Each structure stands twice: as C-alpha cells, then as structure tokens.
Amino acid sequence: MSGGLYVHALDMAVGALLLAGVLALWRRDLAAIVRLFAVQGAALAALVAVLGLHEGHAATVALAAGILVLRAAVLPLMLRRAMLAGGAFRETEPLVNVASSLVAAALLALLSFAVTRPVVELAPSPATRAVPVALTVVLLGFFVLVTRRRALSQVAGFLMMDNGITAVAFLTTTGVPFIVELGMSLDVLLAVLVLQILTSRIRDVFGDSDLDDLRELHD
C-alpha cells in the first residue's frame, strides 16, 4: 500500500470507529445502537486489515476477517436476539441526558488526546497518531456503560469499549499475536453469553431489564 493511501484509509477507518461510537451515544433506539455496533465492528476489521496490508502480515489480514465475522455479524446478531426477546426497544431515560452526554463525550475526546500525546510523540507514525481516537472510543464505551439503564445498551457499551481496546492494541503494537487476539475474542464471546443469560434471568425475575430495579435486591 502506498503511503498517502495508507494514511487516508487508516484515518477513515479510525474515523468510522469513532463516529459509530458517537452515534451510539446519540441514539435512543436500541436497534440502531446494535446496528451501530455492527458498523463499528466492521470499521475495526477494516482498520486491522489496513494495518495488515501495510505491514504485509497475512496473519493480521486473516485476523481482520475473523474480527469482521465475530464483531460485525455474530455479536450483533446475538444482541439483536436478546433485544427481540427482551421486548424493550428504547433507551428511555439515560442517567445523563443525551445532550449532556454528547458534550461530555466532547470533553472525553479532548482528555484522551491530551493523555496520549506523550505516547504519540514517542514514536510518531500515522498509526500511533490515531491512538487518541481509539482511546476516545474506549472512554465513550465506558461512558455508555456507566450512564445507560438498559442492560442491553450496557452490553453494547462494554463491547464498544472492547472494540476500542482492540484498536489501541493494534495501533500501538502493529500486530497482536494471533493467539492473544483469539483468546481475547473468545473471552468477549463468553462474557457476552454470560451477560445475555444474566439479562434474560433478570428479565424473568423482574419483568424488565432496567438495571436500577436491581437495587431492590439490596433491601
């Protein structure tokens, strides 16, 4: 891949990764959040593929295909099934209202830019320069995890955080060992399965998946 094209493709993939995260924060519709998560998975796959092509690692490109299958197809489908089974389609009342969370996201982005500056200056390259964006995705996912009430949007937040972490890993090290990524993905899959089971159990017991209801367990 030629230099200019590589930088552009990389920037675009990272941009799409971030944009999907931002839009997930914006939308209330759970179906849309799941779709955005799929888009983010595809962007992550594209990012890894671009890195792989640039480095010429066949294994990384293969890994990109795996990521595509897992994060743009399998996990979104599972989330979708959980949503359809759950019967709740909207994130009605987030703990922080949408406008404020968008402004908070803006500040989080600036924070991650400021924090990763030394890392970028250590080895300035197009890949490391995109690290702050990936870190922003991590923070956004965390923010979704903290502020949303529905179990499903929290799972989506968790998965987006994981997408961000994967992106950071690839951007900083250019090539995570295949086995590590495989293990990580399996972990994520397992976590989602567990969460899904938990969600359905919560729903069975409380008739809803609003996590604030769990407070009742305390009394």
Place this chain on the structure above:
Amino acid sequence: MTNPTGAAFCAALALGLLAAAAAALPRRVRPAAVGGATAAAGAAAVAAGLSAMAGRPWSAWLPDLLPLAGVRLAVDPLGGLFIAVTGAVAVCAAVYAAGYSRPGRDGPDAGHGLDGGHGLDGRAVQAMLPLFVLAMLLVPAAASVTTFLLAWELMAITSLLLVVAEHRRRASVGEAGLWYAVMTHLGLVAILAGLAGFAAASHGESFDRLREAADGLPPAVRSAVFVATLAGFASKAGIVPLHVWLPRAHPEAPSHVSALMSAAMVNMGVYGIVRVGLDLLGGGPAWWWLIVLAAGAVSALYGILQAVVATDLKRLLAYSTCENMGLVLVGVGAAGLLSVSGARTMAALALTAAMLHVVNHAGFKTLLFLAAGSVLRATGTRDLDALGGLRSPMPATTALFGVGALMASALPPGSAFVSEWLLLQSLVHALPEGGTVAAVTMPVAVAVVALSAGLAIAAFTKAFGVGFLARPRGAGAERAHESPPAMIAGMVLAAAGCVVAALAPGLIADGLSRAVGVAAAVAGPAADPVTGPVVLRPAGMPSTMSPLLITVALLVAAVVLIGVLRAAAAGRARRRARPWDCGAGPASARMEYTATSFAEPLVRVFDDVLAPDTDLDVTPVEESAYLIDSVRYRTEVADRVEHRLYRPVLAAARWTGRAARPLANGSVHRYVGYGFYAFTAMLIVLAVTR
C-alpha cells in the same frame, strides 16, 4: 510640570477634589456643580490616559504625603488605558448624575431623593461620587504597594457608601451593601497578603523594585503571591464563584453608580491581574494561566446564563458584567498561556483583544446602566415582566438602550463584536504554535466564547424586545415619561463613544499595543498586534475584517432595497390593522410574551446547570378531580453558586457565632480580660520560640 500626562492627571485629581468640595453648595445648585466638576475631572483623566497611551509616561514620588513610605505615582500606557476608560465612564456618569440626582417632579415615586436629606442629592452622597472617581483614577496610577492598597481601599469604601445611598428606600439595599462590604474586604485581605508578601520577599515596596526582584524569587513565593492576588482581584472583577456581591450591589446602587462600578471599577480587577501577573511577576507557569482561563470561561458561561434568565433589568446587566469580565480573563489567560509556550505574537494579540474588550465593555455597560436608570426613574420598576411599550413615551432612552444592546451582543456593527472577533482570532490561530495544552484548551475556549456570544444575543434581545418594545405590561410602564436632558446627554455621550469604538477600533490600536507592551511577559519583538485604521489586520495571520466597511455595505444594501421596493411595490399607503388574535377578540397586554416566558426554553435546555426551582399547584373544584379551579405556577432561578457554596459557609459562620455566645456575656471586665490573656499568651509564645 512639563509632562502633559502629569499635568492632565494632576488637573483631574484637583478637579475631583474641587467636585467633592462643591458638595457643600446649597442643594439647588449642588447636583449640577458636582456633576460638572466631576465630568471635567473625568475629561482631564481621559486626556492624561490618552497621553500616556501615546507614549508619554509620567511618574512622581511624594515622600511627605504619607508617613514611612510616601506616595508613588506612575502613569504608564497600561495604567493610562485604565485611567482613560475610568475617566470616560466618569464623564458620562457625572453628566447623567446632574439630572438623575435632582429631586423628581412628577409624583411621589417618579424620582429619587424625596426623603429629606438622604436622597441622591444629599451632601454625603454627592461628595462620595467624585471621591470614588478619584480613587479609581489613583489605583492604576499607583506605583508602590502602600499607595496601591490605599487607593484600593478608598475605592472600596467610597463605592460601598454609594451603594447604600438609597438604604432608606429599600431594605434590599442594606443586604446588598453587607454582601459587598464583606466580599470586597475579604478581597482586600487576599491582595494585601499577596502584595505584602511580595514586597517583603523583594525587600522594597515600589513597583520598580518588585519588578527587578521578581525573577529571583523562589517559584513557591511567586505562585503564592499570584494566587492570593488573583483571588482578590477576581472577586473585584466579579469572576464566578467570587461574584456573589456583584448581582446584588449593582442593581441596588443608584444607576450612575452602577455604571461607574460595572464599567470602571470591575476593570480594576483585570488591571490588577495583568499588572501583577504579567508585568510585576513577568509571567509564570502554565497552570496560573489555566486557572485564569478556566475561571474566565466559567464566569462567562455562568454569568450569561444567569443574565438570560434574569427578569430584573439591572440584575441582567450585572450578570452580563460577570460574563464580559469572564471573556476578558479568557483573553488574559490565553495570553499568559501562549507566552509560556513561546507564541508571543499570538499572546500579544490575545491580550490586545482582552484590553479592547475592557474598553468596549466599559462603553456599552455605561450606556446600558444609564438607560436602565432612566427606565427605573420613569417607571419605578426594574422588573422586565412589568415593563414594555416604552418606545413611544421614552423614544430617546429606547433608542439609546437599543444602541447599547446592539453594541453588547457581538453582532456587527457592534463594539463587542470587534473585540470578540480579535479574541477568537487569537484563540483559533494559537493552535500550531501553542502545543498540546493550547490544542486542548483553545477549542474549549472558542466554544465557550461562542456559546456566551450566542446567549448574550438572546439576553439582550430579551432585555430590549421585552423591556422596551411591544405594549406596557404594568402600571409603571404605562405612566412612563422621558428623562431630563442632562440624563439623555450622559447617555448620548456614552453611545457616541461606543459607536466610535465599534466603527473605528483602529484609532486606539497604537495606544493598545503600547499598553500591551508594558506587560513584560507577552511583549513580543514583533510589530503591533493589530494594525489598520479601516481594515483590521491582526499580526501574524492573513485574516482581515472591517467593521466600518461592513456597516457601509449594510447601509448601501438597505438604501438599494428601499429604492427597489419603491419602484416595484404598488406604492399604496400603509394601513394599520389589528394583530392576529386567533379570532378571540383583541389581544390584551396580559397575553404578551414576558421575559420569563421568553427565557423558558433556555431554562429547560440548561436545566442541569441552572436547577430552577419550580412549583406547579393545581387545585381541582370540590365536586370533581377533573375540573380545574385554579392553577398556580411559580418558578425561580436562584444563583446556584451562591446556594451551594456560600450557604454552608454562612451557616457555619452563624453556628460559630452562636457557639461563641457564652464567651460574650456582657461583662466589660471579661472583654478586657480577653485582650490581656491574648497579649500575655503571645508574649509567652515569643519567649518560648525565640
């Protein structure tokens, strides 16, 4: 004395004293004499300030005037800028006061000063006004710590006496005075501690000595001096969260005093920060300026949000002062920050923008407060919800307030637009040279400036549209009548100044660059930060803007449009008709939008910040819960900072007071004994430690 700056400055001081002496004249001529002499003092001060800004500094040492230290005065371009601004505000306010302080003639509550010797034309109040102006002229001219602190305290006391001038008319005046007295003296303590520490560490108290010694001081001392003085100066400038006195004192003071305080006195806070931080200390680490910038940003946003929701006209203007001082501090903070990262051209530009905003704010805030005073005098109320329809009974005041509102709302051809444009230019173009800190702070600063500019537009549209246009909403507004010529003359002077500053800011560009040059930390090797009489060209970037040509273009476009309309339209006479009332009969004044309803959407949008206190009380009739008998709705937006921050402190103070009550049982012996014990204890401590 051959120095023109010195001659003019001394003339200003002499005229000020003369004006104070004129308060002894009989009541009939007193307001005119005091007003005239104060205006002359102001004019002399403007001359002195401009002469200093033109590059003719002046200094004097009067060793015998005060014991120990003597009085040191020096008027340099930076001080000259503030002296000129203060003088100009004083001219307008004094001319206005000659009309405002006269006993009213149209009924019991039409004017002020009907209650015996305690009105605005009373001897003490009249004598305070020139003394207050004098003190404000001395602060930027002081060149030693003692002189500065004395002038500062004189300014605080005279302004306090003026604030409480009307305490017999309204109970709220006393409360406002108390807040002001406490805050201003806490501020004085902070400044005193900072400057005294500075002087002690540098073994001398003249500013020249401090300047020389500043570089050699340990960083901890420098930081302590900066932080202490910053707290004191920020409280004077009305910076959130030290602003609580401002929205109380400014509305309750007589309007010309509000103008003087809001347009001239708060500037002294900015002057102090620039003088100590950028000149005497010669700049400092980035975190100083981050504090300044953050305080400015918070103040700008919080101030303008409170202004948007305020329904009291003068309270709205007071909060707008918080906002504008916040914007100035954003500029000062950006200047300091950029000078740390070496971007001197941009730093000088940011400071120039801040100083220009000080000038512009002084102009439009004088005008607005004077016009608000005119409304208050004519209608007896400051409540926007009870105003309206002043256009026909008070055409001059309405037009002048309109000019002021346009100048204040960052729209071309306003004066605030020019300074905010310069500020934005310095923030936007700081990026390449500023480094990471600038890259993170500047976008936020730009967003803050932009949002506060947008909200300021909403606030002043509300103030002008609801307060002056439409139909009267209350009895006071229906009885309104135009103010006497002296008051209008004062406002016209202020408006003229604003218009000149708005259309030809290039006129003072030279003086501003000299004033900025005094601040050692940002004084760059480059040429003037802003050049061009007609087209403004900030140094170091190809951006240009010309307020004069924009205005001309607008006028040309309007004239062309009128011509086209004349030619194209049928040319039939204009007919008056009833406005659309949904066919429900003539709309009454009660159906109009009020200031509260105008601001309601914004209150809802900024619900999280403002936390309004809302009550909805629905009473159904006895027979059925579905038939509503009455609905009561009450909403109040209180100053949240005050509630959250000051309430606990006040409660703690009250608690301590109550707890300490047994200590004071009324026995004089006991009180004297306390003094004795304390004294002996101190001696024992000394004996042990030394």
Place this chain on the structure above:
Amino acid sequence: MSAAGTVGAVAQVLLVAAGAPLLVGVMRQVRARLEGRAGAGVAQPWRDLRKLLRKEPIAPHGTGVLFRAAPLVLAGAALVAAGVVPLVTTASPLDGIADLFAVIALLALGTVFLALAGLDTATAFGGMGASREMVVLALVEPTILLSVFALSARVGSTNLGEIVTTTLHDPQLVVSPVSLLAAVALAIVTIAETGRIPVDNPSTHLELTMIHEAMVLEYAGPDLALVEWASAMRLTVLLGLFANLFAPWGIAGTSLLMLPVALLAFSAKVVVLGGALAAGEVFMAKLRMFRVPELLAGSFLMALLAVAASFFLAGP
C-alpha cells in the same frame, strides 16, 4: 482588486438575488414530486413575491420603526453576505471586509432584528417565535465557530477566499477526517440556521411547532415579500457557502473567462444540495423543540472532534 473579482462579486449578488426564489421553487417541486403531487412549478415563489409586492402594506397597531426596518436589515444582511462569500469568485473585492465569523454574525444580525420585530407585535406568537429562534441561534453558535476553527486551522486564516483557494489547490484536504467531521457539523447547523426540517418546518403554520413563521406572522404585502425573499437568499448563500467550503471546484479566480463556468457550476451545486435537502425532508419528521438541543450538541461534538483531529492527526 481585480476587474474579474468585481464583475464576479456583482454577478454573484445578482445571481443570488434572482435565483434564490427559484431555488426555493426547485426544492418545493422536488418535494411535491416525491410526495406524488404535481407541484406549482419552479417559478411559483417569484409569482408569489410579485403578488405580495402589489398588495397594500399593513402594520399591526402599536408597532414601530423596528417592525418596518427588520425586513430591510434581514435582506440587507443577506445581500452583503452574498457579496462577501466566495460563491462564484474567490477574488471578490468585499472579501477582506468580512471573514467567516463576520458573515455568520451578519446573518445573525438579520435574525435578531426579525426576533425583535416579532416581540414588537405584542402577540404571543411573535414572542414565541422570537424566543425559540434565539434558543436555536445561541446553541448553533459554538458549532459554527468550532467548524470555522477546524477549517481555518489548516489554512491559517478565517478569510473565506483564502480557505476556498487553499482547498482548491489541495483537493486531498477534502477527504480527510477533519473535513468530513466539519462537513457533518456544518450541515446540521446549516439546516438549523435556514429553518428546515428537522429543526423547523418552513411550511407549517401550526402554533405549537413553528419558529420562523411565528415571528413573521404579522407581516403582509411588500414587507412579507422582503422577508420571504431574504429567507430564500439566506438559504442560497448558506448552501453555496457549504458547497464551496467542501467542493470549491469550478469557482472563478482572477480570470474573466471562468466566470460563466463558475456561475453555472455554482447554480448546479446549489440546486443539487437544495434538491438533496428537499428529498431528505420528505423522509423526516420535525423534531420536538426540546430534542433540537440534542441534535445541536451532536453537531457540536462533531465540530470539536474535527478541531481535535486537525491538530492531532496532522502529520509533521
């Protein structure tokens, strides 16, 4: 100051003045066709204006000079903006008097006068419209200025001619994340500023939802004609500005020969953007008033990310 620049500036003012109602006509026609109606034809807005101009001017009781001056200021500001913004030529002699900040402020000036006129009518509708318009205006401001920040940071100037020329010489800039994010942000605020769906519905007269229409409810005859024409010009200028910030190709520089091409290119760009906007509106509903801040906060976030990207993603 070149002759071509002067001719170009005059040409673009005339084109905007004459073409703006036609653009509105095209947009209505696109909408009508997509909704299965025949539509009134592209020239209908001009016919409406002619009709309004012939009517008798009417002012409600109790309104003053401001009510009459507001349409003039609104249209005047739009005309000046049309002269300053590089729509057809980058060498307008007016370019130096107002940069992007000033153009935005100039358009806001017209809005403020209209809001004051709305308040002056002393009806609840006027106040309602003014109040809502001010909310949108205040919240749009940060996004606009941050987008300007993002676009001007790489150029080093906020002057529009400079920004457009730089983009023209370096087309790679357009497909960067900075440009894309800024474009999304500016698109949203353009919609908000011109009062289109989903922020405001230009064809509604329902009290609960209208913003712009509520302010101008009391205008009739030639005054209304002026207001309508000014709104159309505003839309044209903002769409043209948007088009030329991100796709400046075809714009004329200092050569006279390019002018006809530039005029055609500008018309084509604006018609395409307007058509897309109208087509989009068919599939969208107006947002609730209190959902608008969310939309604007989103655009603010995009703009801030654009600024951050312009600094942090920039290579050495």
